[in-house]
Amino acid sequence: NAGVTQTPKFQVLKTGQSMTLQCAQDMNHNSMYWYRQDPGMGLRLIYYSASEGTTDKGEVPNGYNVSRLNKREFSLRLESAAPSQTSVYFCASSERGGLASGVGGQYFGPGTRLTVT
Amino acid sequence: ILNVEQSPQSLHVQEGDSTNFTCSFPSSNFYALHWYRWETAKSPEALFVMTLNGDEKKKGRISATLNTKEGYSYLYIKGSQPEDSATYLCASRRVGNQFYFGTGTSLTVIP
Numbered sequence: 001n002a003g004v005t006q007t008p009k010f011q012v013l014k015t016g017q018s019m020t021l022q023c024a025q026d027m028n029h030n031s032m033y034w035y036r037q038d039p040g041m042g043l044r045l046i047y048y049s050a051s052e053g054t055t056d057k058g059e060v061p062n063g064y065n066v067s068r069l070n071k072r073e074f075s076l077r078l079e080s081a082a083p084s085q086t087s088v089y090f091c092a093s094s095e096r097g098g099l100a101s102g103v104g105g106q107y108f109g110p111g112t113r114l115t116v117t
Numbered sequence: 118i119l120n121v122e123q124s125p126q127s128l129h130v131q132e133g134d135s136t137n138f139t140c141s142f143p144s145s146n147f148y149a150l151h152w153y154r155w156e157t158a159k160s161p162e163a164l165f166v167m168t169l170n171g172d173e174k175k176k177g178r179i180s181a182t183l184n185t186k187e188g189y190s191y192l193y194i195k196g197s198q199p200e201d202s203a204t205y206l207c208a209s210r211r212v213g214n215q216f217y218f219g220t221g222t223s224l225t226v227i228p
Contacts, residue, residue, distance in 0.1 A: 042220035105151045105163035106216060
């Protein structure tokens with residue numbers, strides 16, 4: 001199993017450019033997440049998808065859109081990149097939560113380091 | 118407490134010392150508490166998940182405890198080794214699918 005994969009690993013954009021970060025998992029997890037990690041801020045949730053066909057905003061959704069393409073794939077799109085979006089982006093997946101089901105933690109991808117100039 | 122807070126922010130210990138750090142989290146709507154180990158240039162890896170008040174988990178020299186009534190968890194490392202150097206993250210999972218992360222404790226073990 002590859003676990004959680006992300007592409008690209010590195011990207012430099014100019015202000016106003018757009019791009020899509022790709023994420024895929026092969027663990028048959030229902031839930032997928034996008035986080036950004038900034039110095040001194042910890043991991044902050046951008047968007048998540050509890051199951052195929054659903055997406056919800058997290059703590060810092062502005063400037064981003066997501067698509068849960070199928071159960072395996074969850075993409076993050078920056079329509080018009082800004083320097084404030086310079087960050088490291090992590091995708092994660094987990095089993096679906098619920099009081100009667102598993103409480104498993106999240107599995108993280110290797111991250112995408114994005115610089116917006 | 119509205120946010121997940123971890124202390125100390127960073128820690129330097131000598132090889133062989135034992136150490137511990139704290140994660141504080143909102144006790145309302147609590148579902149699970151997760152600890153992760155995050156090495157530089159890698160992605161976070163799950164260490165423990167705990168759900169019940171009084172839970173204790175152990176993996177080798179690392180152990181964790183949970184108090185859901187007062188909203189805290191401790192992570193202990195016995196006989197620290199240089200390979201234990203990493204950032205240790207905790208995350209509170211409340212009812213629902215969101216995880217709320219602390220900012221981590223950065224541990225450096227000096228040989």
